[in-house]
Amino acid sequence: DTAVSQTPKYLVTQMGNDKSIKCEQNLGHDTMYWYKQDSKKFLKIMFSYNNKELIINETVPNRFSPKSPDKAHLNLHINSLELGDSAVYFCASSQVDRANEKLFFGSGTQLSVL
Amino acid sequence: EDQVTQSPEALRLQEGESSSLNCSYTVSGLRGLFWYRQDPGKGPEFLFTLYSAGEEKEKERLKATLTKKESFLHITAPKPEDSATYLCAVQALEDTGRRALTFGSGTRLQVQP
Numbered sequence: 001d002t003a004v005s006q007t008p009k010y011l012v013t014q015m016g017n018d019k020s021i022k023c024e025q026n027l028g029h030d031t032m033y034w035y036k037q038d039s040k041k042f043l044k045i046m047f048s049y050n051n052k053e054l055i056i057n058e059t060v061p062n063r064f065s066p067k068s069p070d071k072a073h074l075n076l077h078i079n080s081l082e083l084g085d086s087a088v089y090f091c092a093s094s095q096v097d098r099a100n101e102k103l104f105f106g107s108g109t110q111l112s113v114l
Numbered sequence: 115e116d117q118v119t120q121s122p123e124a125l126r127l128q129e130g131e132s133s134s135l136n137c138s139y140t141v142s143g144l145r146g147l148f149w150y151r152q153d154p155g156k157g158p159e160f161l162f163t164l165y166s167a168g169e170e171k172e173k174e175r176l177k178a179t180l181t182k183k184e185s186f187l188h189i190t191a192p193k194p195e196d197s198a199t200y201l202c203a204v205q206a207l208e209d210t211g212r213r214a215l216t217f218g219s220g221t222r223l224q225v226q227p
Contacts, residue, residue: 045215
């Protein structure tokens with residue numbers, strides 16, 4: 001069983017389109033995240049959700065909106081896609097109250113905007 | 115602003131040739147420093163967390179150490195399966211509630227048989 005799964009693996013789309021990436025975790029964690037990895041391989045936090053409440057939003061354009069229907073899911077919806085949105089997007093989860101904090105990542109969604 | 119710089123960007127080793135990867139950081143109060151391994155086409159996989167200067171952690175051929183300004187990931191007698199990108203990340207004390215990690219750009223390690 002995959003701990004953190006995200007779909008699709010690859011997403012190719014035209015500028016201006018709206019798309020969603022889905023993420024599910026079966027670890028029972030209470031916090032989920034979206035990270036963006038750019039062409040230089042830097043991973044940058046976009047959002048995190050803890051018990052359905054948004055607790056981070058790091059200067060991300062409001063075209064990006066996270067949706068969490070329940071504790072196990074955190075989807076990412078992107079409106080009016082732009083060329084600069086092309087990147088690999090990773091979903092992750094963690095348990096807030098554990099001392100040995102570690103993130104569990106999904107395998108990534110490679111988004112290409114043409 | 116928190117900053118993480120990793121060096122070298124890429125490293126090629128022969129099997130059995132030990133070496134070290136460097137992670138230099140600036141953070142306003144360190145809560146934790148993290149090492150992850152990332153294979154091509156996959157998400158990062160957790161390796162270690164270090165919380166205070168002088169702390170060391172080991173796992174198989176890997177050993178992570180921490181000072182007040184940098185961390186080293188020592189690889190002893192590496193094997194081809196150790197080939198991956200190794201990512202370093204820090205969490206500031208002020209970010210504890212927000213759980214944000216600041217990542218470096220990684221070191222791409224290639225171990226040749």
